[in-house]
Amino acid sequence: MTEPVTEAPVVKIGLLGRGTVGGAFHDLVADRAEAVAASVGARPEIAGVLRRGEGSFEEILAASDLIVELIGGTDPAREYVLAALEAGKPVVTANKQLIAQHGDELFAAARKAGVELRFEAAVAGAVPIIRTVQEGLGTIEIERVSGIVNGTTNFILSEMASSGASYEEVLARAQELGYAEADPSDDVEGADAAAKMAILARLAFHTPVGLDAVSYEGITEIRPDDIAYAKELGLSLKLLGIAERHGDGISVRVFPCLLYAGHPLAPVEGPFNAVTVEAPAITEITISGPGAGGVETASAVLADVVSILGGEAPPHHAEERLEVLSDLESSFYLHLEVADRPRVLAAIADVLGRHEISVKSVVQRGEGTDARLVMVTHRTPEAAFYDALEEISGLDFMRAPARALRVVEEEYR
């Protein structure tokens, strides 16, 4: 077993926040102090804990060699982290909003002070995706980062797919199980995933990516029959974040999206997270694991602390300034509830044809008042598709607004 390394100097950690992750981190430090001492020659010890309305940040900062920020939110977290960096103390945070909204300011402060700012736990909990993008892939040119980075929505979509239940029913179940919060809007509307994708895009492409550069849609409009039809076509539905490089431009988006079975993210079920990184030099690499959980997140925070104590520093990259693009191409799934009468398909095909949208597959389902057309298109400019969609929605035989979802069309493996 590990021998005590009694001579290892103590490193004092100031812990800001004592919620679920803070508590788990506190216990983990006590549990792993000897192992950390054996590994990097320094024994971590909690010097002070700042709770809501208890403790003084200034006193804790003065007594600490390193700050761990687990308060969440941006105020007062931003102020505390800036003060710690300016005092020359490295910081580890699990705070995605802080990094997504104030990353540039914080990175600049860390560089100026010559200390580290690490944030592995801010994206995908225990899954070491930040480290892999920053350090594990050297200096390859990343083409695309695709991620299931919100466990709540992946749980809901998995449950809808396996049970056939409605979004509302499954959301209620997720809330009972603790996978969704009482107010789930941040997760289900896509904002949480958008903040994480902004962070990943920044690291992958070495360019500032503000939250306003990320367009996002959530899963609140998804209906069970979309998932069922998609399944028949061999597709599964995920809330996907996709950050792509297009020459000197990038796009960063979050949307519900259909994946073919061969896609590396297609098998990711339940409250798990997974991220796929694509580049010519590595083909594709996928990392998956639990996206949240107190112990898992605390473990990612401790790994960052260990890296700082061990003197590892993520490489600095030359900054680029890439434009955020919005005129993109996608393949689409299209679900049309139509009247059951002749020439309906011809009329729709005519609209699609005039917009130069070519159809990959089309299935006609039901009859009478339940007639519907389910199609998948080839890759097409999104603007043209949405123009066509508007035109189709205005046709007199449409019984309900047209429904559309993006499809990741590339062939994997």
Next chain:
Amino acid sequence: MTEPVTEAPVVKIGLLGRGTVGGAFHDLVADRAEAVAASVGARPEIAGVLRRGEGSFEEILAASDLIVELIGGTDPAREYVLAALEAGKPVVTANKQLIAQHGDELFAAARKAGVELRFEAAVAGAVPIIRTVQEGLGTIEIERVSGIVNGTTNFILSEMASSGASYEEVLARAQELGYAEADPSDDVEGADAAAKMAILARLAFHTPVGLDAVSYEGITEIRPDDIAYAKELGLSLKLLGIAERHGDGISVRVFPCLLYAGHPLAPVEGPFNAVTVEAPAITEITISGPGAGGVETASAVLADVVSILGGEAPPHHAEERLEVLSDLESSFYLHLEVADRPRVLAAIADVLGRHEISVKSVVQRGEGTDARLVMVTHRTPEAAFYDALEEISGLDFMRAPARALRVVEEEYR
């Protein structure tokens, strides 16, 4: 775009070996030199290349700041790497046999000289599993590492499953496609996977693991009907490496094995590699990607070079001495070709019962000269199972030797 960083000092790389990976690495260095300079402030340059019968190792060593060993095999690679480390020069290698067989000696030489020895590309090509186990997970206590670490065998098993073709037919196809070598024995008999699992076990458990500590079986005896029956039971067949900690003991094994659909390695198809790391603090993390390929492997080598130039050092861990255990438990799939007559099942149930093996599911198939029993057992001591297997094979109604495969029984997710 990236600005040239003209003032960055040059780091001279001595390249040993100029095969597929060596050639790809040579090109990659030329292509990424500016990006590396921008990232870590040092521009890599190939100072000399040692080819078979061309170039002098001593001259290349003297002219280099860092050695990249891509010769393969252990002789003269071991001698060259030792000489480089003793000369105080960091080494990056992609050589699994070198690390698996001579790791202890080489790690000691690196520690003594105070220089780094990195080997990400030795296991699973571009998939950054070494880095994740060494650095990405901090100091958590790893319980189990399971891996599909041989792309050739995973390709063969995937093809057998999808086509129903025999091992021999699919091997021939794999050889045509370049996924299997002319002499495939190292891959298909499990020795290649065993060397990689020895390396992963060493890093996961901080204990010396010699090649002789790894028991292995290959896939040459697998028949299409085993895969077909397993599929009916919801199981898929993989050649799996499993390194587990049991208190103060470990086991490291490679064997063909059946996985339930929920297992994180079950969806890994084709020539891909994937490794799952399990620990209470992280639940489970899975990394997957291409297991080989010149560019992919070269890219992992360059990531190691960048880490060395950036001054990152993997943490040192206190050494443990864990015993290698062999009295383990497994769940088994059992395939028995029997005569079609009364009391056959009762006789088999009697043998299993006397060895305290309980059966989870049993299916009777075929009749007359094609009658067979396919069963899955609950977890049972392996020694008891093999005793029972021998006894069953001696029963007079058996038409062929009994066939058995391990099943990973744990429920995932």
